[in-house]
Amino acid sequence: MANKRMFTMKIVDSDQFLNMSIEAQCAYFQLCMRSDDDGYLRSWKRTIRIIDAKEEFVSELISNGYLEKKSENVYKLPLFKETTGYGERDKQRHTKEYKKWRKEVLKRDNYICQMCGKPNSNIAHHKVRFRDCYDDKNIVYDIGNGVCLCKRCHKIAHGGGNYING
Ligand SMILES: [Zn+2]
Numbered sequence: 001m002a003n004k005r006m007f008t009m010k011i012v013d014s015d016q017f018l019n020m021s022i023e024a025q026c027a028y029f030q031l032c033m034r035s036d037d038d039g040y041l042r043s044w045k046r047t048i049r050i051i052d053a054k055e056e057f058v059s060e061l062i063s064n065g066y067l068e069k070k071s072e073n074v075y076k077l078p079l080f081k082e083t084t085g086y087g088e089r090d091k092q093r094h095t096k097e098y099k100k101w102r103k104e105v106l107k108r109d110n111y112i113c114q115m116c117g118k119p120n121s122n123i124a125h126h127k128v129r130f131r132d133c134y135d136d137k138n139i140v141y142d143i144g145n146g147v148c149l150c151k152r153c154h155k156i157a158h159g160g161g162n163y164i165n166g
């Protein structure tokens with residue numbers, strides 16, 4: 001579950017989506033907020049208890065293709081990426097500008113992890129989370145917004161919310 005999600009008009013403004021009941025639409029937003037980054041809801045029973053969506057609206061989402069049952073306690077949102085713009089974000093990581101930004105950050109830090117000092121480190125980490133800045137070129141490609149980290153420290157940076165300079 002994320003604290004923050006983006007929604008694009010692509011799915012939620014489609015006729016098919018808008019033709020569903022407002023309760024099913026509302027349940028969909030709740031489920032998108034509460035899913036993991038791949039659109040999986042892995043504690044379905046708990047989630048449905050919290051949002052208290054009636055069975056008929058869950059069925060409505062399923063019959064319209066916005067929700068899939070994987071097992072008793074696991075459900076999937078097949079259009080999650082399109083709904084939240086994740087596809088766009090992935091594309092942004094493969095641009096020329098992104099590669100240039102990465103190289104410059106690593107070069108500036110001499111491939112040394114800026115948290116633990118490990119040499120030959122090659123992860124360019126965004127201080128302002130990539131997911132929060134990928135659509136703002138002034139931030140996402142700002143060398144000052146990057147820092148070289150090793151694999152281990154990068155994990156730590158993303159795990160405990162322990163970001164360097166936020
Ligand atoms: Zn390190």
